Amino acid sequence: MxxxxxxxxxxxxxxxxxxxxxxxxxxxxxxxxxxxxxxxxxxxxxxxxxxxxxxxxxxxxxxxxxxxxxxxxxxxxxxxxxxxxxxxxxxxxxxxxxxxxxxxxxxxxxxxxxxxxxxxxxxxxxxxxxxxxxxxxxxxVARNAPWxxxxxxxxxxxxxxxxxxxxxxxxxxxxxxxxxxxxxxxxxxxxxxxxxxxxxxxxxxxxxxxxxxxxxxxxxxxxxxxxxxxxxxxxxxYELAERMYESRYGNTIPIRFWHLPGNGKDARRLVRETETYLDFFETLIGPYPFGDEKAGIVETPHLGMEHQTINAYGNRYRPDPLGYDWLLHHEFAHEWFANQLTHASVNHMWLHEGIGTWMQPLYLGWMHGEMYYTSEMWRQRQMINSRVPLVPPEGQLPDYNDREAGWGSDIYAKGSWVMHTLRYLVGEDVTFTSLTRLTYGTDTPVPGQIEPVTRTTDDYRLILEEMTGENLEWFFDAYFYQPELPRLVSARDGDVLTLRWETPSALDFEMPLDVVVDGVEQRVEMPGGTAQMSLPRADAHVLVDPRNQILMYDEAIARWQESR
Missing domain, CATH: 2.60.40.1730 (tricorn interacting facor f3 domain)
Incomplete structure (x- = not known):
């Protein structure tokens, strides 16, 4: 969506x-x-x-x-x-x-x-x-399509x-x-x-x-x-703009854009842009699932929606300083995360929206460099509410339009940030291979042999645990089933630094931390959710999580949100 x-x-x-x-x-x-x-x-x-x-x-x-x-x-x-x-x-x-x-x-x-x-x-x-x-x-009649x-x-x-x-x-x-x-x-x-x-x-x-x-x-x-x-x-x-895309998997995919008269130039530009989206997703996740049909787009009087092989587009071809059409990219991401991989219930909607949203900064970094990725992740971080669980209990039907609860935005931004943090925890190779396995049911999908899968959040946890050999219940409970973000509490006593994670979860949050002390970086493990470090001196400069890779409570963001 x-x-x-x-x-x-x-x-x-x-x-x-x-x-x-x-x-x-x-x-x-x-x-x-x-x-x-x-x-x-x-x-x-x-x-x-x-x-x-x-x-x-x-x-x-x-x-x-x-x-x-x-x-x-x-x-x-x-x-x-x-x-x-x-x-x-x-x-x-x-x-x-x-x-x-x-x-x-x-x-x-x-x-x-x-x-x-x-x-x-x-x-x-x-x-x-x-x-x-x-x-x-x-x-x-829709009151406010697509929502x-x-x-x-x-x-x-x-x-x-x-x-x-x-x-x-x-x-x-x-x-x-x-x-x-x-x-x-x-x-x-x-x-x-x-x-x-x-x-x-x-x-x-x-x-x-x-x-x-x-x-x-x-x-x-x-x-x-x-x-x-x-x-x-x-x-x-409609008029039609089209182009054939030669996939890295050896098949040819028709890209077709049905647009209103007068918009041919812009539609042809977005067709070319869609080629870069295909290259990105096929490189990072796997083959376009519907290559034997088409990658279709149609101009609509509402903003957009991920209709399988015929995505609705209503962003009016607006220019963007980031050099891409965020709406078209987001809906196209849903061909993988919604149409190929479908959540088993709306409670797991982050699988569509959060992973799809994370694809946008990843694409920008892939196209333009790390600054673009980082700036988009920072923008998303400001949108996270964490007032209700990202995955509500089965039997409780979440309200997408309840702005007070904020679930309808957290499934995008918080879901994206959980993926960002997961990448830090398990590493690049495991993260993207796990997404391929989650999306296709195999690590080696082949065009013409792809069938849709239905998933839950626990399905993803089991995939990751199989790949890492680690129990990740503590990670999934803290980020998906608890409303509040983990808090990092730090205290210094002379040259001793104490770090402690606090979460509503009954499970110890054992997220390791990168810590820079006077310019020297080290990885600090957090067994039981705590750790102590000896510093070289009492006034040593300490920077925790220097690349902002861990989704945690941020007092400055909380104050800013409360003031709005």
Missing amino acids: TPRFSEALWTAGAAALAVCVSAPVAAQSLNERTAISGLPLEGPRASMQIEHVDLAIQVLPDQRRIEGSADYTINVSDRLEQLQFDLDPRYAVSRVAVGGAELPASAISNPDGLLTLVLSDAVEAGETVAVSITYAGSPH DGGIVWSEHEGQPWIATAFQGEGCDMLWPCIDNFTHRVDTIETRWTVPGGLVATGNGVLVSENDNGDGTTTFHWRARDPSNYGVVLQIGP
Whole structure:
């Protein structure tokens, strides 16, 4: 997701028929269940795997309405007498067929966003069943996309310019799906029908573009393993800038940017810039996961979102003194950290946002030198709140938009800084090799053999412990499961320096420290979270953590934050 804090601070500072079975709810309200993405997989939803879906939606901009149909191939792991999908109840469901037989209206209900289909004959475990759903309605209008999601009905020079963004709310705002981060459709066909003269972009590869002879055009896309919230409508009077990228892994990746008329020069510049992003990520992490499809970008009337292979871009091509487009880079990082590696629940969202955010200073240092890396890390350090745990307990649903708690910004900046500190603790090789293993499930990913993975924070800890042979629970507990940052307490008594870590954790925080004494640097181990040093003299100059590699409480930053 686009970081809420970045829009101002990074840019300024770094620069959904006639016969209704279920009636839709009031146009402006958002159903409580629909508003939440990632609800636990329970009942039939836990036993349904959507192997394939053919999703066809006609978009009617003048009516601000969509008419959709979805044909599913579903494998079930348990005997089911019902099937269930998540779908915003504002949509009217007019027809459902299971195994080719149409269900009566009495077998279809969706009062609260859980579309329930009562079967006349149960589906047995291991069987595959075909389901067809026809629905229509007016999608929820986004109040502030992408953070408060929905559809955006906009215009460009009198022509419709439309986008959807609903990471926080989920796929059920657009189509009947299983709205859980751990559930990914194996393959999806999307057929977007739009008024003639408009272009409808999509996930994966373009199969066909057909003039229907009635003033509409249908764009047929095909994608594999899409992230559910990444299946979106992005429509406009687009033109295309494109380029082929020769990967260091031997494959060729099409870079395609659908932009508004008049923005071709800037779009071509960002296409070239995207080549450097590809080189960076493939060098540091591994091959672009969707190289057999595309690296896609589309200009949108909202700021941005990481829609798989078709990232939304709305940063208006703003110049940046750092020499890159921070928004485009951040959303592109999510192709690895969100679309390839997907968190198991929203509680582990830092895996998307924190690692993705850390990629930005790393990229700047890779392109321009250490000063750029250091300055961006310092900017991020000022944004850390640490009022609530970075990984809230399971069962507690964190509120991204709660600015008082600050979790919605900590998952970016604090997550990035935890990675910065981890790099110091375990070293360069372990850090980046661990990220490759975390992201692909192997140390040696190969294009064409990459499948998405679902991860938790503990998954990452286990990878690191396997690689280092060390127990790292103390590190993960202090930084992810405790709200407050570790504090370093130091005291001098003559020529003796005492150092002690304090954290809310019950585990000793044994972070070693680099200490410079009169210009001479040494590594100080902290068994039990404490250490004593003998100084050459009582007035020796002591500098702890000289390169600011450890995320710890900083009194000056705390005072500054309190004064704002």
